[in-house]
Amino acid sequence: MPLLLSLLFLDYAKVKDLMAAGLYGINLMTYDFFGTPWAETLGHHTNRKALEEGGWAVETIVDHLLAEGFSADRINIGYAGYTRNARQVEIESLSPLKGSYNPGSGPTTGSFESGTSEWYDVIYSYLDLENQKGRNGFNVYTDQVADADYLYSPESKLFLSLDTPRTVKAKGEYAAKLGLGGVFTWTIDQDNGVLVNAVREGLGYEIESEVIDMEPFYFEGINVEKDEEQSDSDDAQKVNHAPKAAIELMVVGGSTVQLSGAGSSDEDNDELSFSWGVPSQIDVADKTAEIIEVVVPEVSEKTAFQFTLFVRDCYNEPSSQQRFVLTAVPALSQVQPEPEEEEEIIVPVPDEEEDTTPAEDDTPADDKASPYAQWDASTVYGANWGSFEIVSWKGHNYQVKWWSMGNQPDLNCGVGGAWTDLGAY
Template sequence: MNDKVVNSLLIQKDVHTEKAYEMDNFDPKTQVGNYSYTSSRVMKHVYNKYQVQGKPKVFGYYTDWSQYDGRLDNKFDKGDRGAGYDLANLSPTAFDKIIFGFIGILGDQGEKKNAINAAASQQNKNKFEPLFLDPWGDFQSYRNCDQPEDWRPIDIATVTQEDTKGILGGLRDFQQKAKKLGHELALSMSIGGWTMSNIFHELAASSQSRKIFALGVVKLFKQFPMFSEIDIDWEYPNDKGNENPFGPEDGDNYVVLIKELREQLDSAGRSDVKISIAAAAVVTKIAHSKIKELLAVGLYGINLMTYDFFGTPWALELNHHTNLMPKEPEGDSVDTVINYLIAQGIPSERINIGYAGYSRNAKNAEIESFSPLKGLYDTQKTPTTGTLESGSTVWADILYNYLDLEEQCGRNGFNVYTDQIADADYLYSPESKLFLSIDTPRTVKAKGEYVVKHNLGAIFTWTIDQDNGLLVNAAREGMGCKIETQVIDMKPFYFEGINVDAKNGKDDPDQTDETEKTNHAPKGHIALRVTSGSVVQLSAQASSDEDGDKLSYQWTLPAGIVSADTKADVIEIKAPEVSAATDFSFELVVKDAKGAAAEKQYFVLTVVKSQNVKPDPTPKDYPAWVVSGHIYSKGDKVIYAGVKYICINPHTSNSGWIPGVAITLWNETV
């Protein structure tokens, strides 16, 4: 790792991170259950400056807890470790808006109950009033907040925008830095969130509690007039979320809550304040929020949380957590929820989509198909490797241990894959079986392009403090912003995975095998043999080993293609029927008798529609299923693997929507 760090433009060594690795015996190549404690300090910051006039906005959430890392004070207990993100590393022109998170509400009985009660006692709050959750980090700290180190006392009960330190003082000064650079930076505050939505059901249900809350919000704007927006993050109306109370009346009550909040802000002379909500991006959940009615009573923007579509251990099978397109009809995706809202008559310019600065992981993953992604994983409720928590790895950790953007490959045995159906990237180690669903510069750029194409309002990130500039740069470039000042050339980072571009199919140069000192690894080779008709042979017989060892073979086949023996030196397959040129990616691993493996071999077979097939004057009632590019209408009949099927939903075929597997598209018939 450290040899790469020396010349890297994106990562650097952090002694506290390395010490934690040593203490924990953490090895990203093999770990699937232990946590990584990688700090944000391993990132080099590479924010380009762009011309943003006339373009959609880019904003993000900024967490007050990201400032902490006890290792800076030589505290290495796992509970003391943190990201240690320094606000001073953020470019004042990178974002158009920063949403501070999170503000709690007194009376919440969820997992943050004790912290809320403690903070409320210092801020003299009453039930249903909003409050800052971390008085030290929000008002008093200085490290990583870009504030001077001093010990002047701060009265928590009466603190103002002028005298605050902490992250609020840092944001105050940060906004002024942006202004001096000619950049308009809005500040918003987010109330609620996943861990503090327990009280919304009760709060929204009565006029008295709604009034207390709305007046409390007005107080916050008077206390900190630098804020010009507010973000309500109720997760979720008429849904339990994090084991919260809920009911069918939540949607109507939500509308009244936003209406009365708008009225109180207007009465206080803050008609300039914009109200947004963080909303579920799953159609069945967002339907309860009554978005159209919310817009009618004063809502300005909808921040769709287009991430966390997948997670461990609750997801039934492998999936993407922040994909742009659905990998099966009606599946969760950015496009699915956008189409739903547009069909409901929601103005597109009020809709904002999100990208993720973190992954969702799965262990013991077995991938059946790379594109569209299909596979299973270990759903037991045991820890999965992540950064500081189970099953989620932040961008700094991804760059440092799993993804080498500069070499366009994975690290430590991981490969980069692209699901072209879902327009999503992911990382996977065939050795450790750990899977990471991620956003990359390529996928974020694609989301930026989508914003422009569909006339959306903005793109945003969870979270700003997880990025080093690569992802926000990609968002700007996706929306067509021209570079004003370049720190990093982004073009090399917009690559697709090895299953799409076989030339990228190479192992991480960091990987070594201890047996290489005494044993030579074999050399793999794939040869293509085409027999009569559509029968194809892939041969590994030209593979060799300097020691003369007996070799073993393991082929990985794309979805829709089968072979009698995937461990033979020569496999025979039948090229599937297609209506347009289609690529199928094959993978070969060759090992010798001592277990030493050759560099993986990849071969892309392009199958094209035959031009020499004579039309059948009497077509069969059940023609063979066409694996890719064929338009099927409801009622169309096919035969696949000897079984007859009838189409129940119109679609264009691809190698992942196989009859008998894609049950929403095909029904077996007789």
């Protein structure tokens, strides 16, 4: 359906009259702008900005309602927990997106419904958030004109239009900037918590406790400018470049430092209040002070501590969240040089004696130094999303990334593996 006709139907519904009669708000289904087989040409299904004047987009619909006199705080916009897919896609332009697809007569790849993949299927099969890339031959692309992300496999010609943590956070920031009522999703049961975290950060909610760092998930994919730069660099003759000096501030554990929010400002010169987010390992006397003083914990290795700051004016209007990462290190005098490796002495074992060397997969015999429980092949890990257990195995600590049972940590900690190697203990 053309967007103009859709907006006319919205006017015919007399929503303004309904709101005057007591209707609290309106939820805009700002998704399904594209889909197979009904879409005439390739496009995004939940983009924030229009590719052309008056085209399908969140902003086009919101601008229309505001121009018609709707109150901003009664307008809610939506983000999608699923994709809209297309097959036999030929892309002419990455940003702005332009291309064609062939819906064919059969079903298109999807989780349960033809042409639709649900979010949990996306992150396991197509999108690797942790490594900021696609899976199984798919690339992540960003249309900067539409402020939309999509996945595409040049080999299979399969295209997936979707919301990512980056685009969902941007929608939250957009809603907060315009003073909209809020953001909703279709549907929450398809989300593993990543998308709702992103929109809450975009809306300006303060982080009460952090299970996972969302910042790496807000990455942009491939776009026209990056492709052109890559092409230019490939064609150019290689020349030597001068090195660049860099200085990194690192604080020795046990030191006292101050973090100041005094540089915060307000265009209206309103009186400001402060709210600091502090790591659990650090105590602060007053988290609402303009300047906080902290004692950095003593550490045995380089450790990062993340602080956050929200500032509110006298009307309780929040600022965007500011983050500061403080890097703590042991004093140089405390760092012991690694001893030189002694030459290995091999003692021959008589043939008649039984070989008592433990098998590769045997549990280590000495786990007295282990700070966490040893990994157990019969235990289910990651069963509850948001609870990512840490185990010890063969001298290293490992953290599970998703549901796992029987996947030995040291053999499944690479790209696509169920475990992350946290290092030796």
